[in-house]
Amino acid sequence: MNRNAFSRRMMLKSAAASLPLPFLPSLLPRSAWGAPMPTAPGRLLYFYVPCGLQPEEIIPDRVGPGYDLKLATSGLIGVQSHVSILSGLNQGAGFDSRAGDHARGTGAFLSAVTPKYTAGADIECGITVDQVAAQALAGQTLLPSLQLGIDEGGTTGDCDSGYSCAYARNISWSSPTTPMPCINDPGVAFNRMFAGADPTLTAEELARRTMLRNSILDHVHAQTTSLQGRMGTADKAKLDEYLTGVRELELKILASQTQVCIPGDEPPEDYDFELQTTLMCDLMALAFECDVTRVISFMLGNAGSNRAFPNLGVSRGHHEISHHMDDPDNLADLYTINQWEIEQFAYLVGKIAALQEADGSSVIDSSLLYFSSEIEDGNSHSHSRIPVLLAGGGSGIHTPGRHIAYENLEPMADLFISMLESVGVEQPTFGEDGTGPLGGLK
Amino acid sequence: MSAPRRGVYVRYSLLVFPALLLASCGEFEPGKGPTDEPGAVDLAGDPGRVTVHRLNRAEYNNTVRDLFLTTQTPADDFPFDDFGYGFDNIADVLSISPLHVELYELAADSLLDELFAAAHPVAPTTTRFEGESQLSTTTGGSSGSAWNLWSVGTASTDVALPSGGHYRIHAKLWANQAGPELAKASFMVDGLAVSTVDVVETGSPGGTYTYELDFPYGGTHTIGIRFENDYYQNGADRNLYVDYLEIEGPTDQYAAQPDGWAKIFSCDPDSVGFVEEDCATEVLTRFGRDAWRRPLTTEEIDGLMGLYQLSRDSGGDWYEGVSIGMKAALLSPHFVYRVELAADPASAEPRALNAFEVASRLSYFLWSSMPDDALFARAEDGTLLEPDVLAAEVDRMLADAKSAAIVDNLGGQWLYIRAVDEAFPDYAVFPEWSEELRASMKEEMRRDVSDLLLQDRSMLELFTRQESWVDARLAEYYGLPAPTTGDWELMSLAGTDRAGLLTTGGLLTALSYPTRTSPVRRGKWILGNLMCEAPAPPPADVNTNFVEEGGGEPTSLREQFEQHRADPVCASCHTTMDPIGFSMENFDAIGSWRDLDEVEEPIDPTGSLPDGRSFDDIGDLAAQLAVDPKVPSCIVQKTFTYALGRPPGVEDLRYIEQIEGDFVGSDYRFAALARAIALSEPFLYETGEPAAQEQ
Secondary structure (H helix, E strand, O other), X not given: OXXXXXXXXXXXXXXXXXXXXXXXXXXXXXXXXXXXXXXOOOEEEEEEEOXXXXXXXXXXXXXXXXXXXXXXXXXXXXXXXXXXXXXXXXXXHHOOOOOOHHHHXXXXXXXXXXXXXXXXXXXXXXXXXXXXXXXXXXXXXXXOOEEEEOOOOOOOOOOEOOEOHHHHHOOOEEEOOEEOOOEOOHHHHHHHHHOOOOXXXXXXXXXXXXXXXXXXXXXXXXHHHHHHOOOOHHHHHHHHHHHHHHHHHHHHHHHHOOOOOOOOOOOOOOOOHHHHHHHHHXXXXXXXHOOOOOEEEEEOOOOOOOOOEHHHOEOOOHHHHHOOOOOHHHHHHHHXXXXXXXXXXXXXXXXXXXXXXXXOOEHHHHEEEEXXXXXXXXOOOXXXXXXXXXXXXXXXOOOOOEEEEOOOOOEHHHHHHHHHHHOOOOOOOEOOOEOOOOOOOO | OOOOHHHHHHHHHHHHOHHHHHHHHXXXXXXXXXXXXXXXXXXXXXXXXXXOXXXXXXXXXXXXXXXXXXXXXXXXXXXXXXXXXOEOOOOOOOOOOHHHHHHHHHHHHHHHHHHHHHHOEOOOEEEEEEOOOOOEEOOOEEEOOEEEEOOOEEEEEEEEEOOOEEEEEEEEEEEEOOOOOOEEEEEEEOOEEEEEEEEOOOOOOOEEEEEEEEEOOOEEEEEEEEEXXXXXXXXXXXXXXXXXXXXXXXXXXXXXXXXXXXXXXXXXXXXXXXXXXXXXXXXXHHHHHHHHOOOOOHHHHHHHHHHHHHHHHOOOOHHHHHHHHHHHHHHOHHHHEEOOOOOOOOOOOOEEOOHHHHHHHHHHHHOOOOXXXXXXXXXXXXXXXXXXXXXXXXXXXXXXXXXXXXXXXXXXXXXXXXXXXXXXXXXXXXXXXXXXXXXXXXXXXHHHHHHHHHOOOEOOHHHHOOEEEEOHHHHHXXXXXXXXXXXXXXXXXXXXXOOOHHHOHHHHHHOEOOOOEOHHHHHHHHHHHHOOOOOOOOOOOOOOOOOOOOOOOOOOHHHHHHHXXXXXXXXXXXXXXXXXXXXXXXXXXXXXXXXXXXXXXXXXXXEEOOOOOEEOOHHHHHXXXXXXXXXXHHHHHHHHHHHHOOOOOHHHHHHHHHHHHHHHHOOOXXXXXXXXXXXXXXXXXXXXXXXXXXX
C-alpha cells in the first residue's frame, strides 16, 4: 500500500464521516431511476484458490439436495441452501504433456483455452468468461468488471516451468493477449470504486470538475492518436493499450455521474493475510451492493502459491505440501487449507445473500458465484473432475443447494456458457470445448 | 575477445558529425557487417530498436520523486510490472491495462493535491461550546438550551488552538431587556474585555455576535462573554442569555510549501505586477520539459494552456488552471512512456537519437528516473552527444546518490537481492529464521552489490571478495566478531568458509525451498545468471515432482538426485546443474554452515563443470568461475539487457563483444561497462520498423 499518498483517502474519510448514513440501502439500478421497477440485474463472481481442491473432503457422497458436508466443506453449513457442489466437470484446456500445470491451469481457469507456452512478450491465452460478460454489460455500471487478488507475486525467476507470469497471476483476460491485473490492496480497490465520490461538492461544482477531467482525457486521447500516426507498428500497438485505458476511464467518469452509493469506512491500511481476505470479500459484496460492477474475479493467491498458513497451524508452503504423496500429514494440512478457503467463500456468499435488490429479493438469487482451483488434486495435477462450488440462483438458471454429479467429463466451458446466459449474454460456444449450456443446473 | 578499435572510432566520429550520417543513409544496409573501405561512414551493424517503453513502477516512483521532490510513491499501488528476460523494464513486455490509466489519474491527483495544498488557506475548523453545559460560569443558571447570566458575570471556556493566526469568536445571545439601556455583553479573551456590544434580541434564537482577532500564538486561551449591566427594579429584570460560544479559525493558515514548490513555480503568481497567463505559460513550459523529458513544441504548450484557460473560464483560480495543465502533462503518453520518435518510423535506416532521447536513456539506465538539470543542460546544448561528455556524465551519474537505483533494480533482479523477500523458510524447521534476519541478509547483499557496481572494484569480486557488510545480527549468524560501531561494518571473511556473493545468507536462502536446500535451483541460477547458460525448462512428458517430496525411506538428496542422471532426458541438463548446486550444500536452506545434510549424511561438495574441470567445494568453484570467460560475457549481456530494456539479439553480438572488450580492458569495472554501453550504437541509434512488418 502506498502509505504516502496524499489527501485523497483523507478526503474520502472526512466525506464519508460527514454523512448521516453509514450505508445506503441497496440501490436501484441506474436505469431504474424514475422508471418502473426492473428485474434484478444478473451478476457474476469468480473465486479462485490455488494449488487444487482435495475432492475426497469436498465432493459429497450423496447426490441432489441436502448433500452431506465433509471436512473441507463444513464451513458451508450456514449457506448450504445457496451453494451447489458440481463434481466431474473437465477443464480440457488445462491439459498438456509438459510441466507447468499451475500456470497453464490458471490461464485456462476462466478462458477454457490452453495458454501458449512462452515466458516472453508473446503471451496468448483466451478471452475469459468474466470479460465476455463485462464487455457485453459495459456502460451499465461504474466499472465493467473488477479484478481483486491477494498476492503481489514474485518479481524474480520463471513463474512456472517456462510459462509466463501473466498466466500465473491473472485469471481475467479481456482479449487473448491482454491480462487484467488484480488489485491486491483493499484501500486501492476502495479508491477505485469510490474515489471522486465527494458528497460535499455542489452539483454545479461536480459538473465543472467532471468537465475538466473529461477535457484532460480528450486532450490525452487526441495526443495519443496523433502520436501513433508518427510511430511504427509495435509502438502503435503499445499505445493502443493506452487508448483503451483512456476510453475506459472516460466511460467510468460518465457512469460516475449517477453513482450515488456512498460507502462506509475505507479499509484499514494495515492488515495481515486473513484480514486482507476478509476485506476483499467485504469489498466484493460492497461492489455488488453499490452496483459498482456486476462482474468480479478474485484470486485468493497466485498460481502454485507456496504460502504457509501459520494461523491454521500449517507452517509449510501450500504448493510444497500439495504434492502430498498420500502422506497423511500433508493431506491433513491440505484439508485444513481447503476448509479455510471454503469458509471464506461461505462468508462472501452469506454477505451477498443478505443484500436486497430494490424489489426486495436477495441479490444472491440473481447472481452466480463460482469457486474453484486451477487443478484438481494437488498430487495428480489433474484438470479433470475439478470440484466446483456454484452459489446463487443466476436469475433462474440454477437451483442451488444440490450436489450435481456429472458423469461424462462435461466441459467446464459449458458451465461458463450457462453463466453467461444468466446475465443475458448468448454465447453458442466458448473456449476450446464449450458447445452449449450445461445441463442439470436447474 | 578484444574489440576492433577502428569500429569504435567510427562510431564516435558519427556522433560528432550527424550531418555526415544523414548523407550516408543511402549507403547503409542493415544486417551487413562493417565495410572495409577506408573512410566509409556507416554503423558497425544494426543497432536494433526499443519499443516505446512504459515507465515501470520503480521508474514511475523515482520520476515523480525527482519531478515534485515528493516522498509519495504512488506506483506502489500500480499493478505488478510484467517481467521478461530477467527484468521488469523490458519495453516489449511492459503493458498497460485500463487499471493503470485509472491509477495514473489517482496518482496525478494525489501528487498535485500535495503540491497545491499550499496555494490555499487551510479550511478553518469551528468548535462550539454550549452555554447550558460547556461553559464555566461565575453566576446565573441553566435555562433550557442556554445559560442565563442573571447578574454581572462571565460564561467562558478554555480553548486549545492549533496555531496562532486569525480567528473569529461567535456568540449566540439574547436578553431580557429592562431599564433604560440594552443589555451589554463583552467578549472576553484571556481575562480581558476586548469588545462590548449591545444585545438587541429579546428571546431565542437570539442573534449572532462576532468578534475577530489575531492570536499571536497557539495553545490554550480563554474566551468568554461577560454580562456588564445587570438591572433589576420593580420586577423589571435585565438578564443575558448565552446559547453558545464558537471559535472559528485559523482562517489565514497555509500548509507549508512542499519541497517542489520553488522548483516548479519559477515565477510567483502572488507577486506584484505578474501577468497570470505569462506565469502559467512559464510554469507549464518548464514542468512539461521535465515531465516529458524534452522541450515542448509551441503547439504542445498551447494545448496545456488551453486546459489552463478552460479552468479559468469556468471559474477556477490561477492555481487550479495550472494544476489542470500539469495533470494533462502527467496523463500524457509523453510522460507515461519514454517516447523516441523517428522522422520516418518505417525506415530501416538507423537513426541517431537526439540528445534528449539519449539523456533519458542514460538516466533511466543509471538512475531509473528522469534526467536532472545538469543532464538536461548537456542535452539542450547538444554536448551530450560528444563521447567525452557522455562518458563523463556516466561517471557523474554513477557517483550521484540516485545510482542506488541500479543496485536495487539491476542488482536487485540479476543478482537476486529482491528474491530474498520471496523466500519463505519454514519456521518449524528453522526456528532461528526471522524477518529481522531476512532484512539483514538483504541489506548485506545490497551493500555488497553496491560496492561491486559503484565502487572502483573488479566485478569478479562477486565470487572472491574476502569481506562483506554485516550488522550485529549477521555477524553472530556467520560467527564473525561483533561490529564495534553497532552499525553496519565491512568485515573480513578471511578464515571463514564464506567469500563473495555466492555464500551470502540471502542468496542461499532465496535459492532454497522452505524446508530444504535446492541444488537444482542453486546450480541453475549460477548457470543462468552468471554464465548465461540457462538450461531449458523440463521437457514435456517429464514428471518433475519426484524430488520435491522424498517418499519412502529418506535418502540423501544427492542419492535422490541420481535419478536425474538415470534418465537420459533429465541428465542432459541436470548433469550440468546438479554438481554446481551440490557444491553449495554445506549451506542449509537459510545459509547456515553445516557438515551433514537433512538425513545426517556427510556433505560431499565436490563436482565438475560442464567442460570437465573439477572442483572441491564452493570456494574452489567460485575461484574457477572468477576466471571463466563466460562470466564477463554474461555480465555484459545482463547489463546490456537492463540498460536498453530489450534482450540482445544476434545482431547485437558484435556490440556485446566490443563492450566486453572495454569491460575486460578496464579490469572488470562496472563504470567502464556502463560507459561502453552508453557509447555503443544500440544505445545511441535505433532502426525503424520496416513497413513490411505491418500486418
